Amino acid sequence: MLAYIIRRFLYAIPILIGVNILTFALFFMVNTPDQMARVQLGDKHITQQDINNWKAQRGYDKPLFINAEKQGLETLTQTIFFDKSIKLLAFDFGKSDEGRSIGGDIQERMWPSLAVQVPTFIIGILVNICFALIIVMFRASLFEFSALTFCVMLLSISAVFYILGGQFLFAKLWNLVPISGYLGGADALRFLILPIIIGVMAGIGAGTRMYRTIFIEEASRDYIRTARAKGVSELNLLFKHLLPNGMIPVLTGVVVVIPQLFMGSLLMESFFGIPGLGSYTLDAIQAQDFAVVRAMVFLGSVLYIIGLLLTDISYTLVDPRVKLS
Amino acid sequence: MILPVFLWSDLLIYTLIASVGLFLWQLRKNPQAKKRWSGVFASKVGMASFIVILFYILISLLDSLHYREPLPQLNGVEQQEVAYSSEVKSVLDIVLSPLHSSNESTYSAPFALHSFAKENMTDTNGAIYRDFPRLKNAGSHLTDVRERSWDILWRSVLAILLGILIAAVPIAAHKYYRNKIAQGTADHSGSDAVPWNVAYSTVLIISVIGCWVLSLSEFYHILGTDKVGSDVLYQSIKAIRTGVLIGTLATLVTLPLAIILGISAGYFKGWVDDVVQYTYTTLSSIPGILLIAASVLLIDVYIETHAEQFNLTTLRSDFKFLALCAILGLTSWTGLCRMLRAETLKVSQLDYVQAAHAFGVSHRRVIGKHILPNVTHLILIAIVLDFSMFVLAEAVLSYIGVGVDPDMHSWGNMINAARSELSRDPVVWWSVSAAFILMFTLVLAANLFSDEVRNAFDPNTAKGDS
Numbered sequence: 032m033l034a035y036i037i038r039r040f041l042y043a044i045p046i047l048i049g050v051n052i053l054t055f056a057l058f059f060m061v062n063t064p065d066q067m068a069r070v071q072l073g074d075k076h077i078t079q080q081d082i083n084n085w086k087a088q089r090g091y092d093k094p095l096f097i098n099a100e101k102q103g104l105e106t107l108t109q110t111i112f113f114d115k116s117i118k119l120l121a122f123d124f125g126k127s128d129e130g131r132s133i134g135g136d137i138q139e140r141m142w143p144s145l146a147v148q149v150p151t152f153i154i155g156i157l158v159n160i161c162f163a164l165i166i167v168m169f170r171a172s173l174f175e176f177s178a179l180t181f182c183v184m185l186l187s188i189s190a191v192f193y194i195l196g197g198q199f200l201f202a203k204l205w206n207l208v209p210i211s212g213y214l215g216g217a218d219a220l221r222f223l224i225l226p227i228i229i230g231v232m233a234g235i236g237a238g239t240r241m242y243r244t245i246f247i248e249e250a251s252r253d254y255i256r257t258a259r260a261k262g263v264s265e266l267n268l269l270f271k272h273l274l275p276n277g278m279i280p281v282l283t284g285v286v287v288v289i290p291q292l293f294m295g296s297l298l299m300e301s302f303f304g305i306p307g308l309g310s311y312t313l314d315a316i317q318a319q320d321f322a323v324v325r326a327m328v329f330l331g332s333v334l335y336i337i338g339l340l341l342t343d344i345s346y347t348l349v350d351p352r353v354k355l356s
Numbered sequence: 357m358i359l360p361v362f363l364w365s366d367l368l369i370y371t372l373i374a375s376v377g378l379f380l381w382q383l384r385k386n387p388q389a390k391k392r393w394s395g396v397f398a399s400k401v402g403m404a405s406f407i408v409i410l411f412y413i414l415i416s417l418l419d420s421l422h423y424r425e426p427l428p429q430l431n432g433v434e435q436q437e438v439a440y441s442s443e444v445k446s447v448l449d450i451v452l453s454p455l456h457s458s459n460e461s462t463y464s465a466p467f468a469l470h471s472f473a474k475e476n477m478t479d480t481n482g483a484i485y486r487d488f489p490r491l492k493n494a495g496s497h498l499t500d501v502r503e504r505s506w507d508i509l510w511r512s513v514l515a516i517l518l519g520i521l522i523a524a525v526p527i528a529a530h531k532y533y534r535n536k537i538a539q540g541t542a543d544h545s546g547s548d549a550v551p552w553n554v555a556y557s558t559v560l561i562i563s564v565i566g567c568w569v570l571s572l573s574e575f576y577h578i579l580g581t582d583k584v585g586s587d588v589l590y591q592s593i594k595a596i597r598t599g600v601l602i603g604t605l606a607t608l609v610t611l612p613l614a615i616i617l618g619i620s621a622g623y624f625k626g627w628v629d630d631v632v633q634y635t636y637t638t639l640s641s642i643p644g645i646l647l648i649a650a651s652v653l654l655i656d657v658y659i660e661t662h663a664e665q666f667n668l669t670t671l672r673s674d675f676k677f678l679a680l681c682a683i684l685g686l687t688s689w690t691g692l693c694r695m696l697r698a699e700t701l702k703v704s705q706l707d708y709v710q711a712a713h714a715f716g717v718s719h720r721r722v723i724g725k726h727i728l729p730n731v732t733h734l735i736l737i738a739i740v741l742d743f744s745m746f747v748l749a750e751a752v753l754s755y756i757g758v759g760v761d762p763d764m765h766s767w768g769n770m771i772n773a774a775r776s777e778l779s780r781d782p783v784v785w786w787s788v789s790a791a792f793i794l795m796f797t798l799v800l801a802a803n804l805f806s807d808e809v810r811n812a813f814d815p816n817t818a819k820g821d822s
Contacts, residue, residue, distance in 0.1 A: 049638040187800040189751045316649045331643035
């Protein structure tokens with residue numbers, strides 16, 4: 032087991048290097064620092080001197096890969112590639128184009144993101160499983176047909192409409208909660224309740240359909256038929272036999288997204304003004320602050336790889352037949 | 357004379373439609389595929405959603421025939437060269453010309469006669485007062501404001517009758533043709549499978565709504581006007597092209613990558629498999645939206661530094677639009693690729709593939725004849741699912757500011773504007789509602805259709821398919 036985990040970690044290294052090279056190519060070779068400076072400073076009346084100053088302030092004035100002016104190891108370390116890309120591998124995110132420490136920002140903004148994402152995630156799964164079980168209970172009936180049609184309708188609506196509609200109804204029309212904003216501590220609940228409700232709502236369509244497919248597949252297994260033949264009541268069958276076994280694919284399927292909860296939701300946070308990592312990323316995109324975007328890309332891929340690893344481990348935990356080798 | 361303008365996206369969509377037509381023509385000969393497809397169209401939902409999608413595609417095709425109008429010649433001066441207007445129009449604009457030309461000064465509600473905001477006006481005595489001004493292009497034929505409801509009512513009745521009439525002609529003709537065929541063959545078994553009545557009623561509903569919208573929009577802004585006073589209905593109809601094209605073109609980009617890489621990874625195994633697996637794990641580990649945003653920002657920089665290549669705004673937005681489709685496609689082929697790889701691994705272990713190897717059949721032929729036909733269902737299901745995903749993604753991306761050009765009509769841009777509109781008092785709800793309705797109809801139709809395709813093609817769910 033331990034050997035497997037270590038090997039997977041080693042396997043993650045080339046992927047992270049690949050991500051690094053890809054983002055580096057996107058941000059520095061296709062789009063040179065000169066162009067970046069020009070866009071940042073605005074198009075009119077800028078001299079080469081302004082551009083050079085801008086680059087020097089942010090450390091973009093070094094050569095890309097090899098610094099011929101320096102001696103020894105410094106020919107490789109005093110370059111943009113080392114400074115901006117390799118250091119990411121050691122989780123040294125450097126400074127944003129505005130001069131703030133990205134690592135500090137991330138630590139600070141992680142918590143509001145988690146405060147929205149974790150409840151949304153847990154409540155979402157519970158609600159979806161309940162709905163899926165109810166649909167499975169009434170399978171092959173008019174109820175199932177209408178419920179599934181309703182699910183397709185729900186998942187055909189863009190997340191933006193859920194947010195706009197929810198804000199309009201709950202916050203503007205009925206005045207139940209504030210439209211947007213965030214406060215720390217116990218006050219946060221007031222601001223969090225609407226994003227959580229909307230997040231759960233937006234996921235119901237797709238989630239319920241997916242879990243229903245899993246449960247329906249489980250319901251066609253032999254052990255269910257045996258249990259029914261023995262005279263187990265339908266409710267018992269559903270909750271004592273089907274649910275525990277159906278939870279295996281459900282849980283292993285959701286494990287991969289758990290680490291990504293840190294990243295926050297771009298849409299939710301920007302609509303509700305929650306100062307989390309999602310709105311941080313969005314602000315960086317809109318301000319063209321590539322240092323932050325690169326850091327978030329790297330963080331996202333690290334979390335994804337952790338998610339893949341957790342998925343593998345969770346398989347062995349819930350199903351003893353699976354052996355990692 | 358008008359000057360035809362061929363945008364790259366126009367050419368692409370017409371080539372695409374032509375090749376899909378050719379593909380379907382080829383498919384005629386394949387009895388198994390024919391049976392599967394007739395399974396899709398035998399279901400009522402499949403039929404109805406297909407017609408709705410077809411209607412959307414038709415509108416976007418009409419909107420993809422672009423031209424530039426010549427500017428009017430100056431009086432008495434013979435000009436050697438005709439100067440063309442810098443505004444690129446499409447054939448759809450001819451149909452919608454009453455909408456396009458009828459601008460107001462600012463917001464107005466659907467069917468409103470008065471503007472949304474008060475303005476300073478002078479009465480007959482020269483005194484200045486503030487009131488809601490009458491709209492220039494809504495209900496200007498009315499002498500009395502109170503006549504409006506009756507006017508709308510009888511115009512609606514007329515339009516609905518006209519719509520029924522327009523739809524009745526092709527329906528009756530088709531019915532007559534079907535009866536004739538049925539009499540000729542005296543075999544009723546096959547023809548009854550297709551739910552033609554559902555098709556007829558869908559066409560009828562679309563025709564009635566279309567007629568009602570077109571005839572009333574000549575006299576009113578039936579979906580109101582936006583901040584700068586242009587008609588919301590016109591914008592939302594023009595946005596259909598953006599939505600449909602982003603769905604089809606981005607899907608088109610994903611397919612070759614996913615199919616070639618996925619199948620060769622599963623078929624050749626070894627180092628090819630390693631490389632492909634590494635590539636898609638790396639790509640999918642990057643948060644999709646960030647990768648898209650980063651690439652779009654780069655395209656923006658490219659356009660800014662190469663401004664001389666894009667002398668027309670339409671050319672610029674078209675380039676950005678195509679780049680966006682390419683980026684969306686390049687970042688979302690990994691899911692299908694993974695599925696194709698797994699399925700190919702399974703299929704290439706089957707006996708008949710091994711037999712083909714033993715006979716010395718070339719790799720190319722094995723893949724083309726034995727592997728590809730057995731994974732087609734995965735590709736088909738992915739095409740229809742991706743389509744609706746991309747349409748939804750456009751709205752989110754435009755909101756974040758990395759979507760299509762702000763000059764281009766799109767649902768995402770309309771929703772983007774809605775944020776400030778919904779916080780006004782009274783609320784400006786019509787713009788976002790229009791985008792919602794049109795987008796919802798398209799995505800719902802695509803999702804329902806994809807369900808039917810899945811039912812008909814997926815061997816795991818296929819029912820009664822002996």
